[in-house]
Amino acid sequence: MTDEALAARVAAARDPDDFRTLVDRHGPMVLRLVSSILGPFRDTDAEEIAQDVFLRVYERIGQFRGDAKFTTWLYRLAYHVAVNRLRSARLRFEHVDLEKLRLPDTAADADARISAGERARVLAEEIERLPGLYRTVIYLHYWQEASIDDMATLLAAPPNTIKSYLFRARARLGDALTKKGLRT
Amino acid sequence: MSLERQLRALAKLPRPQIRPFWSARVTARAAATTSQRSSIARGEALYWMALTVLIGPLLLTSWQRVVFLILVLLAVRVVAALSVGTDLGVNAHRHTRT
Numbered sequence A: 001m002t003d004e005a006l007a008a009r010v011a012a013a014r015d016p017d018d019f020r021t022l023v024d025r026h027g028p029m030v031l032r033l034v035s036s037i038l039g040p041f042r043d044t045d046a047e048e049i050a051q052d053v054f055l056r057v058y059e060r061i062g063q064f065r066g067d068a069k070f071t072t073w074l075y076r077l078a079y080h081v082a083v084n085r086l087r088s089a090r091l092r093f094e095h096v097d098l099e100k101l102r103l104p105d106t107a108a109d110a111d112a113r114i115s116a117g118e119r120a121r122v123l124a125e126e127i128e129r130l131p132g133l134y135r136t137v138i139y140l141h142y143w144q145e146a147s148i149d150d151m152a153t154l155l156a157a158p159p160n161t162i163k164s165y166l167f168r169a170r171a172r173l174g175d176a177l178t179k180k181g182l183r184t
Numbered sequence B: 001m002s003l004e005r006q007l008r009a010l011a012k013l014p015r016p017q018i019r020p021f022w023s024a025r026v027t028a029r030a031a032a033t034t035s036q037r038s039s040i041a042r043g044e045a046l047y048w049m050a051l052t053v054l055i056g057p058l059l060l061t062s063w064q065r066v067v068f069l070i071l072v073l074l075a076v077r078v079v080a081a082l083s084v085g086t087d088l089g090v091n092a093h094r095h096t097r098t
Helices: A003-013 A016-038 A046-063 A070-091 A110-129 A132-143 A148-155 A159-179 B003-012 B022-059 B063-096
Strands: none
Touching: A003 A016, A003 A046, A003 A070, A016 A046, A016 A070, A016 A132, A016 A148, A016 B022, A046 A070, A046 B022, A070 A148, A110 A132, A110 A159, A110 B003, A132 A148, A132 A159, A132 B003, A148 A159, A159 B003, B022 B063
16 A cells, blocks of 8 residues: 555544554654754664654644655655754754764774874764755765665655755865865 | 765764664554543533533623633633643653653
């Protein structure tokens, strides 16, 4: 059964089994999107936020009219829930854990490791400073290893637009690292 | 070291995973929240119907009583808004736990 048909059944009959099928199908992708909006360095429970997304889906499923794909509606809702949560976390001064701002080491010898460690910390800081959408595409692509097509589905944008976001995000990061003298 | 290579290192960081029975828990919670809300709404509707039938005619016999009724309704709205605020506060607290 298609997502749209299942959504219509959930809206009409509130059958938990139908709803659970939707959660099973889309839970992993929603978690992927929510995690990428929050980022790997933040102590916020992405699974709990993904749960809240589905609670809202259950609450508002009557508003889904079927004129767009169910996934488009779902991921848009997930995006807004996660962005709002991130915003409120920032308002409560729940900053990124600086101890966690360290990417895995890729250098071989000890001297290079110190430099690589510092470079990784600065890179992680600069990723956190990117505008929301750019940060999300970086985390989706490099942390969650999402394909361009998956990212296009999650962010409801054409693949070329996603490529352009990635390009611009990388360019900003490159500029930031060059300014700090860390670009080779 | 190239930027691309550094960014690829992000893939080594742990990713949140969905735990077993997660979808069952989400479904149960969604169903429970909805039934709780609908029972509260039903109770509230019954309360207002009873109130209207029992004391409405009495309160509407003079202007002072109409004003009193309006003030009571406003107070009820304020209390309801504050209780929603409390619920949000509880949720906010829940979401801040790490």
